[in-house]
Amino acid sequence: MEDSIYMDASAVIVSSVCHTTTNGPLCEAMLGQHRLRYWRRLAGACVVIEDQRQELIRNFVWPAVSADLIFEDRYLLGTALARPCIVRGIIDVAKRVGAGYISHGATGKGNDQVRFELGCYALCPEIKIIAPWKDPNFYKRFPGRQELFEYAREHGIPLPVTPKCPWSIDANMVHVSYESGILENPATHPPEGIFQMTTDPEKAPDIPQVLTITFNKGLPSSVVIVGDATQVRDPLEIFCVCNSVGAKHGVGRTDIVENRFVGLKSRGIYETPGLTILRAAHLDLEALCLDREVRKIKAYLSTRMSEMVYNGLWYSPEFEFTRHCISQSQKQVTGSVTLKVYKGNVYVLGRSAPVSLYNQELVSMDVQGDYEPGDAHGFIKINAVRLREHERVKQIAKST
Incomplete structure (x- = not known):
């Protein structure tokens, strides 16, 4: 029998080797010992954990920053950016162990089924995919969340969703998203205490924090917090600094109704502090460095590229072409932007570039x-x- 792989938002499991991918601090809870024990029992496997945070930031988040990606003007694609990173790890393991099947737990109504499966087929055309949520035998037995909760309780399967927190959570180091359950009613206000990553802006510090972010050809190259002489240059550490500052000051919360690729409207609540800061800085620097007409074309390409990422087309030919065009626009986007972060907002204080189109x-x-x-x-x-x-x-x- 061929090996098979099971995947979810944080893991890849092979019947003979259990491989997990961590891409955020909240994944630590998801990869707790109780869950690993359950996976071992499920797969009869050992567990190998690979840290993919650098991979996520360098190869997925940084291109999103240089392209100013945002879906439908408000969603910074925190989940969608992580999916092709997960897929790449899954396929690498599948090829390494000779697995012929990949299985995932994404529902038949959401975007993740599309993102996972299109990515897998693009990177490994011969792979076969098992998707229980599209199997009538499965969804007739488990027509809703309550039936799944009951099954989990009966079989000792740990779940992050509880009666006190009746919604779904997806977390990585870029963001946290909340949907389903009581949040499916778009008129329902986010419950008190739902947010896990960011401080309530009303309770954020009364003293703002100022930081300077430097870019080299459109990519973040360093960050300095004013008052701290330390200049951070490692991509992962740059992102972590922006995330920490943004989270502390309540930056990056959004509550939206969006249009899923499958044709349904859904309500999502997101926290994306670091990427919110980086995007604000990069957009401002582009205004200094890009030609007016190039900027217009680039904005159009950014919108299209955002849709590609959202729809699971990271590994498509149109994405490769658009990404190349975006990279050409970034050759002169080098310089620094100083921002103030305060009670949920990001304010640009100033910007400079060694070569710019601004002639004072x-x-x-x-x-x-x-x-x-x-x-x-x-x-x-x-x-x-x-x-x-x-x-x-x-x-x-x-x-x-």
């Missing part, structure tokens, strides 16, 4: 510079031609 002398109202104001007469007249014609046609239409 040219734009100054105090210096003439290499600019002739009289040239604006012709510029304005040419641009007014179509406006005059538009008004002429409107007047003709009114008189007929």
